[in-house]
Amino acid sequence: MLSRSAQGVYWMARYLARAGYLSRLLELQVQFLVDRSVEEIHFGWKRIYRCMKRLPPPGEEFLPETEEFALADAFTLADDLTFERSNPDSVWSAVASGRENARQMRHCISGEMWTCLNAAWLRIRDLEAVDVWRTPEVFYARTRSEIHNFVGVADATMYRGAAWRFMRLGRAIERAQLAVSLLLAQIELSRLTERRTLGWASMLRTHHALEAYGRVHGIEMKPDRVLDLLVADPSLPGSVLATVQAAAAELEGLGGGPGVDADAAARRLAGRAEALILYDWPEASEPEELLERVSQSARDLHEAVLGAFVDYAIEDSPLR
Amino acid sequence: MDFSLYDFDPAICDEMFVAEGEPRDHCQAVVEALGALPDDDLNTIQERVTRSFSQEGITFTVYGDEEAEERIIPIDCVPRLLALAEWRELEAGLVQRIRTLNLFLADVYGDCRVVRDGVIPADVILGCPQYRVAMRGVSVPNDVWVTICGTDIVRTHEGFMVLEDNLRVPSGVSYMIANRKAVKAGLRRLYRRSRVQDVEQYGSLLRQTLCELSPGGRPDPCLALLTPGTWNSAFYEHMFLAHEIGAELVEGQDLLVNDGFVYMRTTSGLKRVDVIYRRVDDDFLDPLVFREDSLLGVPGLMNAFKRGNVALANAPGTGVADDKSVYAYVPDMVRYYLAEEPLLQNVETRLCRRPEDLEYTLDNLERLVVKRVGESGGYGMLVGPHSTPEERDEYAKTLRADPADFISQPTLALSRSPCLIEGHAEPRHVDLRPFVLTGNETRIVPGAFCRVALRRGSLVVNSSQGGGGKDLWVVDL
Numbered sequence: 079m080l081s082r083s084a085q086g087v088y089w090m091a092r093y094l095a096r097a098g099y100l101s102r103l104l105e106l107q108v109q110f111l112v113d114r115s116v117e118e119i120h121f122g123w124k125r126i127y128r129c130m131k132r133l134p135p136p137g138e139e140f141l142p143e144t145e146e147f148a149l150a151d152a153f154t155l156a157d158d159l160t161f162e163r164s165n166p167d168s169v170w171s172a173v174a175s176g177r178e179n180a181r182q183m184r185h186c187i188s189g190e191m192w193t194c195l196n197a198a199w200l201r202i203r204d205l206e207a208v209d210v211w212r213t214p215e216v217f218y219a220r221t222r223s224e225i226h227n228f229v230g231v232a233d234a235t236m237y238r239g240a241a242w243r244f245m246r247l248g249r250a251i252e253r254a255q256l257a258v259s260l261l262l263a264q265i266e267l268s269r270l271t272e273r274r275t276l277g278w279a280s281m282l283r284t285h286h287a288l289e290a291y292g293r294v295h296g297i298e299m300k301p302d303r304v305l306d307l308l309v310a311d312p313s314l315p316g317s318v319l320a321t322v323q324a325a326a327a328e329l330e331g332l333g334g335g336p337g338v339d340a341d342a343a344a345r346r347l348a349g350r351a352e353a354l355i356l357y358d359w360p361e362a363s364e365p366e367e368l369l370e371r372v373s374q375s376a377r378d379l380h381e382a383v384l385g386a387f388v389d390y391a392i393e394d395s396p397l398r
Numbered sequence: 399m400d401f402s403l404y405d406f407d408p409a410i411c412d413e414m415f416v417a418e419g420e421p422r423d424h425c426q427a428v429v430e431a432l433g434a435l436p437d438d439d440l441n442t443i444q445e446r447v448t449r450s451f452s453q454e455g456i457t458f459t460v461y462g463d464e465e466a467e468e469r470i471i472p473i474d475c476v477p478r479l480l481a482l483a484e485w486r487e488l489e490a491g492l493v494q495r496i497r498t499l500n501l502f503l504a505d506v507y508g509d510c511r512v513v514r515d516g517v518i519p520a521d522v523i524l525g526c527p528q529y530r531v532a533m534r535g536v537s538v539p540n541d542v543w544v545t546i547c548g549t550d551i552v553r554t555h556e557g558f559m560v561l562e563d564n565l566r567v568p569s570g571v572s573y574m575i576a577n578r579k580a581v582k583a584g585l586r587r588l589y590r591r592s593r594v595q596d597v598e599q600y601g602s603l604l605r606q607t608l609c610e611l612s613p614g615g616r617p618d619p620c621l622a623l624l625t626p627g628t629w630n631s632a633f634y635e636h637m638f639l640a641h642e643i644g645a646e647l648v649e650g651q652d653l654l655v656n657d658g659f660v661y662m663r664t665t666s667g668l669k670r671v672d673v674i675y676r677r678v679d680d681d682f683l684d685p686l687v688f689r690e691d692s693l694l695g696v697p698g699l700m701n702a703f704k705r706g707n708v709a710l711a712n713a714p715g716t717g718v719a720d721d722k723s724v725y726a727y728v729p730d731m732v733r734y735y736l737a738e739e740p741l742l743q744n745v746e747t748r749l750c751r752r753p754e755d756l757e758y759t760l761d762n763l764e765r766l767v768v769k770r771v772g773e774s775g776g777y778g779m780l781v782g783p784h785s786t787p788e789e790r791d792e793y794a795k796t797l798r799a800d801p802a803d804f805i806s807q808p809t810l811a812l813s814r815s816p817c818l819i820e821g822h823a824e825p826r827h828v829d830l831r832p833f834v835l836t837g838n839e840t841r842i843v844p845g846a847f848c849r850v851a852l853r854r855g856s857l858v859v860n861s862s863q864g865g866g867g868k869d870l871w872v873v874d875l
Contacts, residue, residue, distance in 0.1 A: 079664055079665045079666075080646045080647075080648060080652055080662060080663070080664055080665075081652070081663045081664060081665055082648075082649070082651070082652050082663070083646070083647070084665045181455060181628070182628045182633075182637075184455075184637055184641075185637050185638075185640050185641040185647055192454075192455065193453060193454060196453060196454070196455045197453050200452065200453065240665055244665075332665070333666070335665060335666070336665075336666065336667040336668075387665040388665070392654065392663075392668065395663075395667040395668045
């Protein structure tokens with residue numbers, strides 16, 4: 079497969095995974111506005127902004143903790159994360175970038191995938207803001223559902239070649255990075271509050287893990303158990319372990335890349351992240367520190383993948 | 399669709415009617431069927447067709463000051479019909495013409511007999527900006543210089559005429575296929591009953607044709623379609639065709655030349671490329687030979703091509719044969735190379751480089767269409783009957799300053815075909831661009847990108863100038 083096409087498909091998947099994840103976070107956050115305490119609402123905003131490594135519009139993380147602010151300015155924050163064009167990670171920008179990559183690489187994906195994504199994009203592009211803010215949770219749920227739909231259509235229609243693997247690799251790396259980033263934000267913010275359980279239930283809901291948690295641990299919300307489930311349960315598709323394992327599997331399926339050193343590094347990084355969770359996590363006294371290491375591995379993995387398959391030195395490559 | 403108010407004009411050839419209320423024989427059934435269709439139904443079909451283009455992203459990109467805008471070429475859902483017998487007549491003419499043009503190109507970059515024998519003046523060729531010195535003495539696979547040709551054909555009461563041969567990087571074929579798919583879906587029963595000739599095999603024919611150029615007959619050659627990039631207005635077509643023919647869609651940055659061979663950078667290493675369907679103009683193909691500031695091409699590509707290690711379709715330098723001045727000599731070329739009479743006529747063309755033609759052109763500006771030799775897409779053109787005296791005066795000054803850069807032609811009454819305009823059947827001027835493929839043999843799918851001047855009275859069909867598209871049905875009725 080052409081290296082530039084592989085890169086395009088990889089980025090398409092990353093952007094769409096980002097748009098889907100952020101839509102889910104915002105879907106829950108705007109639901110909070112209806113009946114949750116000001117403290118919980120603020121906690122949610124801070125967690126989202128930390129996860130996305132972005133400062134809220136005033137340019138600082140401090141948010142006045144008053145009810146008026148929580149309700150009146152919620153849409154300023156939501157708009158910044160949803161429609162702000164200058165924010166490359168906003169839902170709008172991420173869907174636009176994912177769709178643009180798909181447009182450029184549509185010969186590498188199935189026609190059904192393209193039509194599905196393009197229809198979603200045309201809907202979002204032509205929306206009137208006033209209609210969105212009337213029922214924002216509907217907008218986020220629909221956007222998320224359209225991205226899930228796209229993934230499902232890909233699953234049903236896409237040829238299982240290199241493009242398929244690069245798409246899955248991009249999705250897995252993006253999800254791993256976002257999940258670790260959100261967990262780190264949750265742990266850091268939890269330390270600053272006296273309510274130990276604040277935010278953990280919504281962590282489960284973000285990752286569609288509330289039912290799974292209930293089945294395994296019952297109804298009592300214990301942060302360390304939630305953390306265990308979200309980090310190390312291989313059966314939960316959004317857990318850090320599951321996403322890291324998915325990335326490792328796609329890398330394995332791709333075989334060796336022509337950038338030999340980077341290829342070896344990529345396999346090492348994926349293996350290391352997986353080993354950290356499988357073997358070090360159960361006994362980790364500093365979960366934050368371990369998650370930082372996993373996060374670093376996921377970031378390095380991205381660079382190594384590009385070095386192995388896209389930006390390799392010509393002299394490394396055999397001529398075919 | 400009510401044809402009773404259709405504005406038939408006996409002075410202008412109509413594609414559907416021979417006289418008021420009297421359809422051509424092969425259009426009878428379609429006129430009846432469309433006539434029985436309620437306006438609302440046809441409007442719904444039209445909307446569905448337009449929506450399908452938007453949803454499938456069948457667009458061309460226009461770059462404004464701020465951001466790129468994806469636009470769709472407006473498509474009219476009422477098909478233009480051609481009888482199979484008429485098509486056969488046209489097809490024979492196209493085959494004759496492409497044979498001639500390939501012979502001309504081999505000659506003009508070889509012995510140049512055509513000049514020595516006085517058929518074409520040397521200055522017409524050497525003065526042509528598309529003549530490539532770098533191609534002198536070069537031989538091309540199977541002597542095929544023009545692998546893909548898109549010939550613009552118009553029709554008047556006198557019959558079919560060639561308006562322009564597009565021999566460089568002709569575009570529009572993807573719209574032929576997309577129009578067909580959309581209109582077929584909208585007019586299912588009518589399509590089935592009309593015994594329309596299929597065009598959807600174009601991709602496989604193109605692939606077969608390109609494979610025949612494989613250097614040294616290498617089996618299962620690796621094909622690549624070279625695009626200028628995603629910002630190019632025809633990018634959709636490049637992507638579409640790459641997909642249709644199973645080629646990698648590459649940009650210059652994806653290719654490199656090593657030891658006289660062309661390779662592309664893939665995820666499993668460098669892979670040799672055998673045939674490049676290039677959609678990049680000559681000027682930008684190879685910065686070592688043509689424009690040195692080109693970032694779109696591949697350094698060393700021409701060297702690999704001249705050594706016969708890679709085939710380029712179309713070959714560089716083919717533009718000399720579709721130059722608007724050289725065009726005037728094509729009928730003479732047919733007689734010279736094939737010893738046959740041309741089956742397809744040219745539009746009468748005056749070369750302003752000749753003093754008598756310049757004088758005639760200046761005296762008759764209000765009746766003529768004047769074009770710049772090097773321009774295409776409807777740019778730099780004066781349509782005399784639609785111009786103001788001030789515009790003509792201004793144009794005359796430019797013309798006198800550099801007469802060799804202009805040609806003039808009579809304003810043709812291009813044929814018209816019914817279109818659905820605001821819910822009614824109205825005539826609009828049309829042309830058609832069939833695509834001629836040449837490898838070991840010449841292949842033409844029975845269809846064309848039919849262009850429509852959607853503005854009332856306009857003769858300009860170019861999509862960049864407000865033109866739209868139509869599906870052309872070659873019917874066996």
